[in-house]
Amino acid sequence: MAHSTPLRIGMAGYAFMGAAHSHAWRTAPRFFDLPLIPELTALAGRNADATAAAAAKLGWSSTESDWRRLIEQDDIDLIDICTPGDTHAEIAIAALEAGKHVLCEKPLANTVEEAERMAAAARTAATRGVYAMCGYSYRRTPALALAKRMVDGGRLGTIRHVRAQYLQDWLSDENAPMTWRLDKSRSGSGALGDIGAHIIDAAQWITGSKISGVSALMETFVRERPLAGDLVGLGGHGNLDAGSPRGAVTVDDAAIFTARFDDGPVGVFEATRYALGRRNAMRLEINGSEGSLAFDFEDNNVLSFYDAAEGPDAGFRRIIVTEPEHPYAGNWWPTGHGLGYEHGFTHQVVDLVTALAAGRQPEPSFGDALQVQHVLAAVEASGGNASRWQEIRQPEP
């Protein structure tokens, strides 16, 4: 059945994440039968010319130079936050108080205190039928959604080990420019919050188990980088030379930690942007009493599965996650014609819009994202204190 009720979107930010979200809002209703049809109503950014250029390229109908104007507009139903972390709390809380649904990029905030205020605002808004969701988009990668389905279905038995890595290499060159992602006041943390947050969320979501304590090691390899005018985005405008003025890197370049989960499993996590040759290797391996699963985003259409019931000759076998029965896959291409990075964002829109139309809380909620924020804070506390074990207090749901 074709639906025509609009969901009018106002989005703040238009860089890498803004482009991914714009594509998702546009594409979702073309491949999925959505109960509400997203309209790309207004895009906000501080630089008027750059915002106008982005709006034209990404398909937005109008622009604003201040996100507050989005919130004042009656013809906007949902605020999508794609700006750096230091702005998330203010925008999200104002939007929720004004009765607008919110989709907020991860990590939820730069501090636990901000995340707590956001989760409280979301709880209050939900009592009025206004909902907030955090953009842990990898949950919507079909292979990871299938991994969750298999774990939930008992295919792995009792979970014992989680091995999670998120490896990138875009900072390996010490003359790669300073970006907002390297400035703690804007990003909250470095590799830890930017990419470590994804594997924390994915590991907890798939196992259905929360991290209850951590012991961490953190390192910043390059402490100053060339400035490139306004702090640029991921990778920036190419490398500057060694003689350019330099700014201080105030975040971790690598974060490694061991973890206990609340009902038994133990975990090893590693996040770095210095793993040369690993461009976006978001990897997860889970070992249970009956089998194991392994995933690497660099081969994102594949989930590897070891089933101990298959006997002594069982090896890991590759499931190509493109069958119509697999999560999300049936709405796309014929079997074997795989999906990419952008599809996670499109599926995120599908799940969000479906939940909103049904009047139910979309996941991950701000409460779920607050819990991830507690893990990030515990890793930082332990990493800054000779790897001392840090217990994690679970926030109220």
Ligand code: SOE
């Ligand atoms: C940059 O490191 C980044 O874009 C993250 O911010 C995203 O969340 C991740 O999906 C890819 O890497």
